Amino acid sequence: MPPTTKRSARPHSDHDHANCVTDAIARAEAVCAERGARLTENRRRVLELVWQSHAPVGAYEVLERLRKDGTHAAPPTVYRALEFLMEQGLVHRIESRNAFVGCPQPEQRHAAQYLLCEGCGDAVEIEIGGLARKIVSRAAELGFAVAAQTVEAHGLCSRCQQIGA
Amino acid sequence: MPPTTKRSARPHSDHDHANCVTDAIARAEAVCAERGARLTENRRRVLELVWQSHAPVGAYEVLERLRKDGTHAAPPTVYRALEFLMEQGLVHRIESRNAFVGCPQPEQRHAAQYLLCEGCGDAVEIEIGGLARKIVSRAAELGFAVAAQTVEAHGLCSRCQQIGA
DNA sequence: TTCGGTTTTGTTACTCTATACCATGATGCC
DNA sequence: GGCATCATGGTATAGAGTAACAAAACCGAA
Ligand SMILES: [Zn+2]
Ligand SMILES: [Zn+2]
Ligand SMILES: [Zn+2]
Ligand SMILES: [Zn+2]
Numbered sequence: 313m314p315p316t317t318k319r320s321a322r323p324h325s326d327h328d329h330a331n332c333v334t335d336a337i338a339r340a341e342a343v344c345a346e347r348g349a350r351l352t353e354n355r356r357r358v359l360e361l362v363w364q365s366h367a368p369v370g371a372y373e374v375l376e377r378l379r380k381d382g383t384h385a386a387p388p389t390v391y392r393a394l395e396f397l398m399e400q401g402l403v404h405r406i407e408s409r410n411a412f413v414g415c416p417q418p419e420q421r422h423a424a425q426y427l428l429c430e431g432c433g434d435a436v437e438i439e440i441g442g443l444a445r446k447i448v449s450r451a452a453e454l455g456f457a458v459a460a461q462t463v464e465a466h467g468l469c470s471r472c473q474q475i476g477a
Numbered sequence: 478m479p480p481t482t483k484r485s486a487r488p489h490s491d492h493d494h495a496n497c498v499t500d501a502i503a504r505a506e507a508v509c510a511e512r513g514a515r516l517t518e519n520r521r522r523v524l525e526l527v528w529q530s531h532a533p534v535g536a537y538e539v540l541e542r543l544r545k546d547g548t549h550a551a552p553p554t555v556y557r558a559l560e561f562l563m564e565q566g567l568v569h570r571i572e573s574r575n576a577f578v579g580c581p582q583p584e585q586r587h588a589a590q591y592l593l594c595e596g597c598g599d600a601v602e603i604e605i606g607g608l609a610r611k612i613v614s615r616a617a618e619l620g621f622a623v624a625a626q627t628v629e630a631h632g633l634c635s636r637c638q639q640i641g642a
Numbered sequence: 643t644t645c646g647g648t649t650t651t652g653t654t655a656c657t658c659t660a661t662a663c664c665a666t667g668a669t670g671c672c
Numbered sequence: 673g674g675c676a677t678c679a680t681g682g683t684a685t686a687g688a689g690t691a692a693c694a695a696a697a698c699c700g701a702a
Contacts, residue, residue, distance in 0.1 A: 350698090352650070372687065386653065391689065396650095407572040408627050410659090410688060427621045440615045443608070447630050450605045455635030456592045462573050462629040465612050470620030515669090517679070537658065551682060556660065561679095575659060575688090 333363045336414050340402050343418050349400055357381070358393035359414065362403055367433035368411035406435060407462050413437075425463040431472025498528045501579050505567050508583050514565055522546070523558035524579065527568050532598035533576035571600060572627050578602075588612075590628040596637025 340359055344351040351359075361377045362369055371390050378385045394412055397403040403412050404424040413435045415424065423444040427436045444461060451458045468476065505524055509516040516524075526542045527534055536555050543550045559577055562568040568577045569589040578600045580589065588609040592601045609626060616623045633641065 350649080354651075370688075384652085387689070388653085388691095389651070392651080407629070410575075427616055427619065427623075429621070430624070436619070436621075438615065438619065440611060443611060446605060446608060447628070450603065451592055451630055451632065454592065454601070454603065455638075456594070456601075456630070457632045457638055458592075458630045459595070459632040461631070462627060463612070464572070464627040465616055465621070465623045466626070467616065467622045467624040473620075473622055515678080519680075535659075549681085552660070553662095553682080554680070557680080 329365075332366075332414075332416075333360060336360075336363045336402075336416070339418055340400075343402070344400065347400070349396075354389065355393045355396050357383075358390060359397055359402055362394075362397070362412050363414040366413070366435060368406040368409050368413040368428075368435050370409075370411045374412075404437070406464065408464050408466065423461040423463070426465065427469070428464055428466050429469040429472055430466060431468050431476065434469060436469070494530075497531075498525060501528045501567075501581070501583075504583055505565075508567070509565065512565070514561075519554065520558045520561050522548075523555060524562055524567055527559075527562070527577050528579040531578070531600060533571040533574050533578040533593075533600050535574075535576045539577075569602070571629065573629050573631065588626040588628070591630065592634070593629055593631050594634040594637055595631060596633050596641065599634060601634070 337356065337360060340356070341351055343349075357378065358374055361374045364377070371387070371394060374394075375385055375387060375390045378390065394403065394405075398405060398412075400418065401415055401421050402418045404415050404426075405412055406426060406428065408428065413426075416437055422439070425438050425440055425443065427438055429435075440463075443463065447461055447463075448458045502521065502525060505521070506516055508514075522543065523539055526539045529542070536552065536559060539559075540550055540552060540555045543555065559568065559570075563570060563577075565583065566580055566586050567583045569580050569591075570577055571591060571593065573593065578591075581602055587604070590603050590605055590608065592603055594600075605628075608628065612626055612628075613623045
């Protein structure tokens with residue numbers, strides 16, 4: 313009998329995703345402890361729910377999942393938790409989907425860059441060397457001071473290309 | 478007495494913006510003619526309204542402006558026009574604002590890159606040399622086929638930096 | 643330990659953004 | 673004219689996000 317490991321709605325990669333979740337939570341607790349930020353039960357739970365897949369999840373989907381726990385939550389509950397998690401760099405917002413996804417490397421603040429698959433829905437955070445810096449410096453040439461960046465590439469992951477082929 | 482030229486809600490640059498609008502419309506008509514795309518009255522009007530400022534404008538703001546003309550429009554009217562205009566590359570969607578802005582160079586399809594000022598709201602479309610290509614090639618290394626990109630930098634334009642200083 | 647300020651959560655109601663669906667009208671080709 | 677295709681009208685509803693205020697939990701100091 314298979315374990316109770318939860319999977320993405322459109323599962324794709326075969327890794328043991330339970331590890332991703334527990335690892336993410338552990339790291340979140342570590343960074344919050346170090347920073348003196350309060351990872352309350354609600355916030356921890358929302359983070360866990362966001363991490364249930366590698367596909368970005370909408371705030372209202374998080375809300376539903378919360379309610380299935382028996383919690384009596386309303387939209388502000390979720391949005392406030394997400395706001396905190398974003399401030400701490402524990403989740404990123406995917407602008408082109410109005411959705412949220414866990415950050416695999418929260419210890420160090422960074423400009424997020426994503427590959428977003430239109431087939432399976434997964435979001436893969438990447439780092440393109442020098443890209444963030446290039447944006448900042450080009451903006452500076454135009455007198456513009458960059459405070460935050462959004463870099464999202466939409467397309468098909470290798471697996472979805474094969475399926476569609 | 479000043480001309481009837483309309484300005485941005487938070488006007489900023491002193492150029493004669495009426496030129497921007499008429500130029501944009503002229504170029505839109507040209508590209509549509511060449512492509513056999515039908516720039517109908519509605520679509521032309523929506524494009525005009527989007528161009529009323531250099532700040533991205535929400536679909537519902539366009540809707541309001543349309544109605545002030547006496548037109549009896551509903552949301553789908555606006556969204557359909559915007560969809561057409563985006564297909565033709567005449568407007569771009571600013572994902573981080575759920576809003577739309579006219580493209581200053583619609584003749585040639587391209588991945589849009591924007592500087593978005595949090596002070597005045599203006600969006601400046603830029604082209605960072607090699608950036609789009611770099612994203613595509615790094616994605617390709619990971620087996621990911623990029624179909625579209627979103628690059629948005631948020632911060633303060635030079636003018637707003639001075640004001641805030 | 644009790645007080646009082648700060649932070650977090652609860653609750654309600656609402657605004658803004660976007661799309662599904664079906665009907666109607668225009669356009670242009672044969 | 674007949675017919676397919678494209679564009680619009682119009683209603684209803686789904687989805688995303690926030691304002692505002694009240695209650696509760698937390699925490700450091702008196
Ligand atoms: Zn995983
Ligand atoms: Zn995929
Ligand atoms: Zn202008
Ligand atoms: Zn500005």
